[in-house]
Amino acid sequence: MNAPAAISTLPDLRGDFPGMITHDGTPWHYLDTAATAQKPRAVIEAMGRTLGENYATVHRGVYSRSAEMTQAYENARRTIANFLGGSENEIVFTRGATEAINLVANTWGRANLKPGDRILISQLEHHSNIVPWQMLAEATGARIDVCPLTDDHQIDLDVAEAKLTEGHKLVALCHVSNVLGSVLDAPRAAKLAHNVGAKLLLDGCQSAPHMSVDVAKLDCDFYVFSAHKLYGPTGIGALWARSDILDAMPPWEGGGAMIDRVTFEKTTYAPAPQRFEAGTPAIGEAVAFAAAADYISAVGLDRLHAHEAELVERLRRELGAMNDVTLFGPADSAGIVSFAIDDIHPHDLGTILDEANVAIRAGHHCAQPLMDYFKVPATARASFGLYSTHDDIDALLEGIARTRRIFGKA
Structure with missing residues (x-):
């Protein structure tokens, strides 16, 4: 999967965040920053x-x-x-x-x-x-x-x-x-x-x-x-x-x-x-x-916003091309992409993604009246931070493809 060339000027800051590596030393694709952000060494x-x-x-x-x-x-x-x-x-x-x-x-x-x-x-x-x-x-x-x-x-x-x-x-x-x-x-x-x-x-x-x-x-x-x-x-x-x-x-x-x-x-x-x-x-x-x-x-809030907007645009475009995916929220959302895949519960998706070191949020996100409004029990949510990269999107999309295969929807 080929990621587009980056348009933001944000440097790769993952080295500042010790939590972005798994216990066996492999990258952790953390896409749950809206729930809680990883901590840089300066804070620790x-x-x-x-x-x-x-x-x-x-x-x-x-x-x-x-x-x-x-x-x-x-x-x-x-x-x-x-x-x-x-x-x-x-x-x-x-x-x-x-x-x-x-x-x-x-x-x-x-x-x-x-x-x-x-x-x-x-x-x-x-x-x-x-x-x-x-x-x-x-x-x-x-x-x-x-x-x-x-x-x-x-x-x-x-x-x-x-x-x-x-x-x-x-x-x-x-x-x-x-x-x-x-x-x-x-x-x-x-x-x-x-x-x-x-x-x-x-x-x-x-x-x-x-x-x-x-x-x-x-x-x-x-x-x-x-x-x-x-x-x-x-x-x-x-x-x-x-x-x-x-x-x-x-x-x-x-x-x-x-x-x-x-x-x-x-x-x-x-x-x-x-x-x-x-x-x-x-x-x-x-x-x-x-x-x-x-x-x-x-780092710069304006640079960070531009970086996350780039990632949001790409992920919404990739998910929007899938016939069985429903996207929630506006196209210019701030660092968050919520979606649902037909016949695959977000909890199942989140569990399978975790096997590939991809962490998303799946559930009602402490917004049950909003879930009732959309008439869904839950959504899957990928949320970005200043350490997020196109590699994280690649891993998420590959995990979605694997989930489809497991559910016989390839």
Whole structure:
């Protein structure tokens, strides 16, 4: 199989990622980056140093190493803020995007929503951008509206415009779909939300690793994402929120580090963002999170996006030429290709591909309402990262051909 000549200028970075080799030393064709990204040595080493020779607690000790570790932790906050085009006082470290959304729901949401208020989400949302709002609606008496998709599987903002009323207080949408790779016109979504006085929350889990993000240009009010999808560690993510909104939000979890003064009669709280970071934080994870942001910034988000667009175009073209394959999502999806093969369950395909060292995702991708919309139990999903190459596509296509033979469909 002959791969087309590369059009992107991204260098071969697989040598930076020790996880891209199997235990017997052969290449691993990892096509599940949308679930979690492999980690470069720069991130692994940053985590190791923080847990080893540099380790101390933060925000508490008066000794020099604690002060140095506190500085490194706060520098990580500054790095993540710069990565998004925000300010460091607008970044709250969380356990991930899921916790970040729950934080907004349980602080801003409970303080601002009342019976009869409305929340708008879309058909393609990840469960993490559905369930917290359902829980909030049950607690406050608010109601949820669902925006459908266009024929090419984008969030239909024309319908959203028609649905939105002054009763809507929040619009919560995925910036890039984790199933379809479709990219939201975020500035338009922000304008539509703000026209009716609503806030816009963007789930950036799949946009931050694939394209340049500037929260000022997006004009959103909340932006959430996870480190592990950005080539960083698990267990940490970030909430960005406009400083005036964040300052007005009440705390969610109580404990150490988020207080100003505690007495048995009354407790006063630290300013944002510290108010939302109760307890000893994920110190090593935060430093490694920043190392991941630095690594991907050095590569260049625009170069990465062009590289992944090249791979997406080729794979969609190859799969689209197969009569028994259904493709989901738009042609210009961001680093993700979801598909189904007639009469072959995605789980069977994924199992057979694994025998050839090809790793894809097969299932509902934490988006069961979207699977119901397409009337399928699951899809197969190949997702690319900065270490992905045409060799990975070759291996995937060869694995699909082998699967067809096993199922008597050659």
